[in-house]
Amino acid sequence: MSSQIKDQEVAAQEEIWQFILGFTATVVVKCAIELGIPDILKNCESPMTLADLVSKLKCPESSLYRIMRFLIHFKVLGNEDSPFEATHGKDLWGFVATNPSHSKFYNDGTACDARAGVWAVIEGFPEVFKGVRKLVDVGGGDGTTLRLIVEACPWIKGINFDLPHVVSIAPACVDEDCVAILRKSREAIPQDTVKVIVVDVVVGREDDHEFKVRD
Numbered sequence: 001m002s003s004q005i006k007d008q009e010v011a012a013q014e015e016i017w018q019f020i021l022g023f024t025a026t027v028v029v030k031c032a033i034e035l036g037i038p039d040i041l042k043n044c045e046s047p048m049t050l051a052d053l054v055s056k057l058k059c060p061e062s063s064l065y066r067i068m069r070f071l072i073h074f075k076v077l078g079n080e081d082s083p084f085e086a087t088h089g090k091d092l093w094g095f096v097a098t099n100p101s102h103s104k105f106y107n108d109g110t111a112c113d114a115r116a117g118v119w120a121v122i123e124g125f126p127e128v129f130k131g132v133r134k135l136v137d138v139g140g141g142d143g144t145t146l147r148l149i150v151e152a153c154p155w156i157k158g159i160n161f162d163l164p165h166v167v168s169i170a171p172a173c174v175d176e177d178c179v180a181i182l183r184k185s186r187e188a189i190p191q192d193t194v195k196v197i198v199v200d201v202v203v204g205r206e207d208d209h210e211f212k213v214r215d
């Protein structure tokens with residue numbers, strides 16, 4: 001089956017599911033209003049946890065969790081500022097830049113995640129690395145992902161691109177580079193010899209129904 005026909009079939013399936021389950025949003029919002037959730041949140045004096053809401057409404061926690069997740073995901077409820085920014089007065093990257101211990105904690109966590117997950121890409125999709133001579137890991141943290149890839153594919157030259165406070169303490173076995181080189185390389189290198197490899201979890205996007213590898 002051609003990928004175009006497959007995409008059309010997936011789109012058609014999504015449309016059918018939309019017809020079948022399209023009533024869900026209306027029902028969840030009705031349920032939230034009947035429970036009085038918007039009023040409770042509007043009138044509370046300090047931030048409420050899910051447990052606070054459960055004890056106030058005497059609802060099963062798992063059901064209330066699903067209702068709240070739905071309302072927040074579809075932006076029926078929510079703040080303009082992220083909770084993190086509201087608490088710390090800056091975004092996560094600004095915060096870790098001035099908190100070295102938190103930065104290390106964060107980098108060690110993402111490195112741990114990379115050690116567990118990057119093999120799925122190296123072993124599951126080895127073809128994406130064929131013909132790649134230089135690989136820039138954008139937001140590559142302490143370089144763990146890049147190091148594993150370069151070890152498995154020694155023909156690749158790795159460039160770890162991240163914020164100065166992260167790159168400055170990353171182990172030195174990967175090359176470091178700067179924003180200008182990254183921007184220029186995208187313009188300068190011929191399209192047929194460049195691959196941008198994105199490995200991430202995508203939530204709430206039209207094409208989030210499949211795990212895709214894109215060049």
Ligand SMILES: C[S@@+](CC[C@H](N)C(=O)[O-])C[C@H]1O[C@@H](n2cnc3c(N)ncnc32)[C@H](O)[C@@H]1O
Nearest residue numbers: 093110111114138139140141145161162163166
């Ligand atoms: C979720 S972590 C990913 C870490 C790594 N790629 C991995 O999978 O283990 C996102 C990374 O993006 C970096 N980052 C955030 N803003 C950035 C920016 N403006 N320029 C470069 N890197 C940035 C952070 O420092 C962090 O290391």
